[in-house]
Amino acid sequence: xxxxxxxxxxxxxxxxxxxxxxxxxxxxxxxxxxxxxxxxxxxxxxxxxxxxxxxxxxxxxxxxxxxxxxxxxxxxxxxxxxxxxxxxxxxxxxxxxxxxxxxxxxxxxxxxxxxxxxxxxxxxxxxxxxxxxxxxxxxxxxxxxxxxxxxxxxxxxxxxxxxxxxxxxxxxxxxxxxxxxxxxxxxxxxxxxxxxxxxxxxxxxxxxxxxxxxxxxxxxxxxxxxxxxxxxxxxxxxxxxxxxxxxxxxxxxxxxxxxxxxxxxxxxxxxxxxxxxx
Numbered sequence: 001x002x003x004x005x006x007x008x009x010x011x012x013x014x015x016x017x018x019x020x021x022x023x024x025x026x027x028x029x030x031x032x033x034x035x036x037x038x039x040x041x042x043x044x045x046x047x048x049x050x051x052x053x054x055x056x057x058x059x060x061x062x063x064x065x066x067x068x069x070x071x072x073x074x075x076x077x078x079x080x081x082x083x084x085x086x087x088x089x090x091x092x093x094x095x096x097x098x099x100x101x102x103x104x105x106x107x108x109x110x111x112x113x114x115x116x117x118x119x120x121x122x123x124x125x126x127x128x129x130x131x132x133x134x135x136x137x138x139x140x141x142x143x144x145x146x147x148x149x150x151x152x153x154x155x156x157x158x159x160x161x162x163x164x165x166x167x168x169x170x171x172x173x174x175x176x177x178x179x180x181x182x183x184x185x186x187x188x189x190x191x192x193x194x195x196x197x198x199x200x201x202x203x204x205x206x207x208x209x210x211x212x213x214x215x216x217x218x219x220x221x222x223x224x225x226x227x228x229x230x231x232x233x234x235x236x237x238x239x240x241x242x243x244x245x246x247x248x249x250x251x252x253x254x255x256x257x258x259x260x261x262x263x264x265x266x267x268x269x270x271x272x273x274x275x276x277x278x
Contacts, residue, residue: 002043005055007075007082012066014075016055018083019047024112024269025088027079028054029096031252032120033163034185035061038093042254045262050089050269055079057099059194061185072099073106073202080110089269093117094163094251101204104211114215115268117261118227118251121234123203127226136167136224152190159186166222166250178255208237215241216268220249220256227251 005016016036026046028039036054043052056063057072076099080088089112092100097119104111139162146154160182165173172179215238219231228245235243244264246253254261 005053005079005083007055007079009058009070009075009078010066010068012058012064012068014055014058014079015062016053016079017043019043019052021047021049021051023050025083025085026050026052026265026269027076027085027088027090028052029076029090029092029099030054030057030060031093031163032095033159033189034093034182034252035188037061037181037185038252038254041258042262042265045259046265046269049266053079053083053085053088057194059192060189065192065194073102076103077107077110086110087112089113089115091115091117091265092119093254095120098122098204101208101211102202104213105204105207106202108210108212111213113213113269114211115265116215116217116231116234117253118219118223118231119217119234121205121230123205124230125205127230131226131229133167133225136162139167152187156183156186156190159190162224163251164255166220167224169222169250174250174256182252182255208234209239211238211240213240214268214271216244216264217241218244218246218253218264220246220251220253222248222250224251 002017002019005018007014030036030038035056039054043054046052059065087110090100097116100114102122104114139158143155143158161171164182165171217231217235219228232243235241249256
């Protein structure tokens with residue numbers, strides 16, 4: 001069973017959950033199209049080997065945006081301080097992976113290791129146009145058009161098609177409860193309109209060689225081609241890293257196969273001796 005978590009931050013609270021367990025501390029950082037509920041089937045499995053925390057960043061899930069200036073990095077530090085956590089493993093998906101990497105570079109004393117799922121990377125160069133899937137460009141154009149019309153329901157539908165199904169896959173490849181959850185989580189994020197890069201100015205891409213903690217980089221085989229390539233390159237640039245492709249899954253693998261993602265995290269926090277990319 002999880003325990004509710006509330007971390008006061010100026011004019012809002014960061015809302016989350018924690019699971020007590022034996023082993024290291026693990027903080028789960030959600031993607032920019034989701035919230036902490038995306039980990040709801042992963043966290044209990046990982047908590048058999050670790051103490052686990054997940055929380056909604058501002059403007060996601062149950063964490064109200066507030067009006068004061070902030071950074072997600074400072075909010076992450078506040079969560080760690082609130083729980084009196086000196087050092088934690090950070091498991092980050094997409095924009096959550098970007099936050100995890102920024103923390104490992106800016107606050108290395110707080111990070112024990114990284115598990116990065118199709119992570120964004122601050123300072124990464126934009127992909128060459130020929131490496132971007134034509135299907136992604138088409139969907140992205142439709143998203144811009146829907147956004148210009150103020151049709152957030154259509155933006156939501158298209159974004160979940162892109163990230164849950166995968167840009168090259170048929171719409172509706174993943175259905176049922178995972179899709180309904182994805183649509184509900186992203187609907188809240190879109191309504192709040194919070195930036196995933198508020199005034200941080202960190203260039204992790206140029207400093208990847210300084211990441212000294214064990215790192216696992218994983219990417220769904222059905223994810224966008226440029227994200228697959230960037231994830232593999234990331235694992236090569238980080239000295240203590242390995243790379244894993246998750247077959248049959250796209251950008252949000254924990255919604256498709258939460259047990260497989262839980263096993264990946266458990267394997268990472270248990271394998272402290274990994275030293276090479278695979």
